[in-house]
Each structure stands twice: as C-alpha cells, then as structure tokens.
Amino acid sequence: MIHADADIAIIGSGFGGSVAALRAAEAGLRTVVFERGRRLDLQSERERRDVLLSRFTSGPAQVHSMPGLLALTGNALGGGSQIYTAVKMPPKPEIFDDQWPGDINWQSMQPWFERVRDVIQPQTVAQPFDRQRKLAAIANALNGHVEALPLAWSPPSQTQQSNITATDLHGQWQTWQAGGGKRPLTQTYLKRAEEEGAEVRCEAEVTFIESLPSGYRVHYRYRSNGACIDDSIRADKVVIAAGTLNTLRLLFRCRAAVDGLPNLSPALGRHFFTNGDMGAALWRGAGLPQADNGPLVTAWVDLWQHERMFLMETGRFPIVNASDRAPWLFGVMGDPPIDGAITFEKGRLRHRCERESVSVFHRRVSILMKRAAQAIDARSLVVPATVFNRRPVTVHPLGGARMANGPRDGVVDSHQQVFGYPGLYVLDGAAIPRQLGSPPSMTIAACAERAMAKMLEQGH
Ligand SMILES: Cc1cc2nc3c(=O)[nH]c(=O)nc-3n(C[C@H](O)[C@H](O)[C@H](O)COP(=O)(O)OP(=O)(O)OC[C@H]3O[C@@H](n4cnc5c(N)ncnc54)[C@H](O)[C@@H]3O)c2cc1C
CATH class of the missing domain: 3.50.50.60 (FAD/NAD(P)-binding domain)
Known part of the structure; x- marks a missing residue:
C-alpha cells in the first residue's frame, strides 16, 4: 500500500x-x-x-x-x-x-x-547540594574550576522536593512533570x-x-x-x-x-x-557527598584549560540499596586526539581507532581520577584499560x-x-x-x- x-x-x-x-x-x-x-x-x-x-x-x-x-x-x-x-x-x-x-x-x-x-529554556540548579562542595575540593586539587550546568528541566516545588527520596531519584527525575523535572523533547x-x-x-x-x-x-x-x-x-x-x-x-x-x-x-x-567518553566513579570514602534528591547531574569540574577534559558528576546513583554505600559516578568527556572510523561489513557496523591514543587517554583519566579521590579521601575506579582499549564505551x-x-x-x-x-x-x-x-x-x-x-x- x-x-x-x-x-x-x-x-x-x-x-x-x-x-x-x-x-x-x-x-x-x-x-x-x-x-x-x-x-x-x-x-x-x-x-x-x-x-x-x-x-x-x-x-x-x-x-x-x-x-x-x-x-x-x-x-x-x-x-x-x-x-x-x-x-x-x-x-x-x-x-x-x-x-x-x-x-x-x-x-x-x-x-x-x-x-x-x-x-x-535550560536552567542551572540553584540549590547548593553537598556534591558541589565536594566537587570544589576536587577542582582545587586538580587546578580546575566547578561549573554549574544548565539543564533542560524545571525545578520542582518545595513540596515535591521534600517528598522525593534519594533512592527514587532517577524515576522522579524522569517524571516530575506537573511542577518540575526533566523536560524531554516530547515536552x-x-x-x-x-x-x-x-x-x-x-x-x-x-x-x-x-x-x-x-x-x-x-x-x-x-x-x-x-x-x-x-x-x-x-x-x-x-x-x-x-x-x-x-x-x-x-x-x-x-x-x-x-x-x-x-x-x-x-x-x-x-x-x-x-567524544572522549569514559565512565569513572569515586567510592568507599568518608569524603563522598551525601546522597540527595537533586537531578542526576548538577555540575562538572572544568579542566579544559590544562587537560581539554571535563569530569561531570552524575550523582550517587542508588545502584545499591544503602545509599551511603552508593558510588559517586562521573562521566568523563574530552577532546583526545582519537579519530576513528565505522565500516559496514557483512551487514554489521565495526569501529576502528588507533589503540595507542586510546591508551594514552585512559592513563591520563586514571591519574586525574586518582588525584580526585585523594582530594576527598575516597577511592577511584575507571573502566579497566583492557576493556577500554578493546571496546571504548560511549553515550555520545x-x-x-x-x-x-x-x-x-x-x-x-x-x-x-x-x-x-x-x-x-x-x-x-x-x-x-x-x-x-x-x-x-x-x-x-x-x-x-x-x-x-x-x-x-x-x-x-
Ligand atoms: C545516558 C545518556 C546520557 C546523556 N546525557 C546527555 C546530556 O546530559 N547532554 C547532552 O547534550 N547529551 C547527552 N547524551 C547524548 C544525547 O542523548 C545524544 O547526543 C543525542 O540524543 C543525539 O541526538 P540525535 O538527534 O543525533 O539522535 P537521537 O537523540 O539518538 O535520536 C535518534 C532517534 O532515531 C530513532 N531511530 C533510529 N533508527 C531509526 C529508523 N531506522 N527509523 C526511525 N527511527 C529511527 C531512534 O529510536 C531515536 O529516537 C546522553 C546520552 C545517554 C545515552
């Protein structure tokens, strides 16, 4: 038809x-x-x-x-x-x-x-969560600065905010529709x-x-x-x-x-x-920020001037039940000299890029995350080099x-x-x-x- x-x-x-x-x-x-x-x-x-x-x-x-x-x-x-x-x-x-x-x-x-x-109509998060204070300590140690990020969201009302627990964070972030929350393109x-x-x-x-x-x-x-x-x-x-x-x-x-x-x-x-994407986390430390009920992302550490990189915090995502044990996740992004190619072979896409540049970038991120962990007395975790070299992971x-x-x-x-x-x-x-x-x-x-x-x- x-x-x-x-x-x-x-x-x-x-x-x-x-x-x-x-x-x-x-x-x-x-x-x-x-x-x-x-x-x-x-x-x-x-x-x-x-x-x-x-x-x-x-x-x-x-x-x-x-x-x-x-x-x-x-x-x-x-x-x-x-x-x-x-x-x-x-x-x-x-x-x-x-x-x-x-x-x-x-x-x-x-x-x-x-x-x-x-x-x-993006807006930054006005409320100073503990996350920003901890990010400031990291930025200080790494010679960068904290930048609050404009988000496609509407801040929730006080009542909505107080009804939301940190463990329900992601669901609520997606759905605060009446008074606040993320605004996808459908809105x-x-x-x-x-x-x-x-x-x-x-x-x-x-x-x-x-x-x-x-x-x-x-x-x-x-x-x-x-x-x-x-x-x-x-x-x-x-x-x-x-x-x-x-x-x-x-x-x-x-x-x-x-x-x-x-x-x-x-x-x-x-x-x-x-896009220089790499996943990282800080965990097991007295200096981790308190879990809160704010948006997933609020700010990043801008290291552009020295490193052409950003360490974007993505909250203490409640992947374990006890939110005080949840890791503090980071999305790292940057502009490393990695230029790849996608080919189409036997009906399937395949990605190739120069392994050495990938390894160099991985080492740089690992060192920075270690220093970030030291700044707040925690431990750092990045995607293992073997995984990242073989199969870079990206959301961008x-x-x-x-x-x-x-x-x-x-x-x-x-x-x-x-x-x-x-x-x-x-x-x-x-x-x-x-x-x-x-x-x-x-x-x-x-x-x-x-x-x-x-x-x-x-x-x-
Ligand atoms: C977890 C996560 C977090 C992210 N956070 C951010 C962020 O905070 N800020 C930011 O700027 N970016 C972020 N991104 C990246 C951002 O989502 C993408 O860069 C952006 O959505 C890409 O836009 P696009 O128009 O290229 O395609 P998409 O947004 O990917 O849209 C493509 C659409 O086409 C549809 N489609 C695919 N094939 C077909 C087909 N054959 N026929 C019909 N429809 C089809 C898909 O279902 C999809 O809906 C994030 C991504 C992820 C996964």
Missing part, C-alpha cells in the same frame, strides 16, 4: 529530528516523522525505570554492541532526550577552530544556540511540532531510502497486531536523524544498492568520534557522515545537505565534523536549526 506523499519525511525524533519537525511543520510543510521507538508513558513505573533494551521497539534505550565499540543511545519518541542527563551546553569556542566547513565558526553559531535555548520541540500539524508515526522503522528522479521513497516497517508490515511513502525532502550509529547503518545500506543512494561519498564512516557517538567543504572530506555540505542528493539531509550527530569534548545535544540541535533555516529560506 502506498501512502499519500509528504513534503518532508523525517527519520528519527531525537535532537536533529525534533528541530526539523517543528521548523518544517511551522512553515506549513506536510511533515511525517518516523520513530522506531515507542511514545513513552511516563506515568508508568515500568517505563520510567526500564532501561532494558530491544532491537526493534520496546525499551527507551538501545545498546550498540559491535566489534571495537559499545554505545548506548535513545530509542523512543524524543530520542536521547528520554534517557539523557539533560545537560545543555555548547562546546568551548576553540572547538570551532578546526574541522568545520569554512562558513561555520563560534561567532556564527551563536544565534542558533540562542534559538535552541528559547525553546528548551518542547516535538510537542510544538505536533501542535503545528506534524504527523508522528511511532514504532515505524525506516529500512531503506530509494532515490527517485524527483524526491525520495522512504521504505519503513511497522508493527500491527503482532505482524511486521512493510510500507513506503514518497517525499520531496528527507531528513535522516536516526542518531549517529543508526544513520550510518542506513546510509551504508542505501549506498550498497543501485536504487538507493549509490553515489554517497566514499568518506562515509570516516572521522567517527566517541558523533561523526561518520560529517559536514565538509566537499565530498572528498565528508558526506554533507555545511547546511547538512548530502553531496549529490538534493533534498536529502543528515541532521543528527553523524553530521558533526569533530568531537565536541562536551555533551553534544545542544550543538546537534543548533546545527539542525541552522540547516532548517537555510532549507526553508531556499523555498520548497
């Missing part, structure tokens, strides 16, 4: 997809969004806590386990915003000094960051997109993009009464925003087929980044279909239109041309705002 045409088909509803959906619908385009995950019911206890995963649709997160990489990404309406820690930070200005196309720089990006702030960009008339089809996974003499045919699969049904839709424009790894898989698959996108750049898969996969000045260096132009395929865009993390060293959702959304403005200005 062939459905009626759309002006624009959007694949994925994370940061790139949601921005595209709102701006296209606002401009009066017939907009269809395909999302392979579910529309989450945040009132349901099971859904709030279920970070268990399935390949097709059911969990809110997806684990990508492949040779050379382990990654975790969103898999629901709203993409990564349903499971992320909601930090909305642009990267450091010097990140824009290299690897970006000529017309993008720190200055020229400011209006687009502002546009995202207008919709998402901001996507909500407005649907109000503007965008049609959202959940549990619909796009499997192939066929290039037509004019426009594209988007093939997708959805579930109905337990059966998988294949269908397709024709669209003048297509935005691929399935999240870095899913976008790369789809592009590789389409490049391999003559009726797909056979002329995609040979640069596809090159310059893939794990970026690149592989990057923006560039020409198709020899990247897959899309500076407004994220695919070289050789007019009307086809990549608006998610895959198009980011270098690692950011900090949480990427703000930059992905700002670049999508910029690309959509250009697309709509050109007429449709």
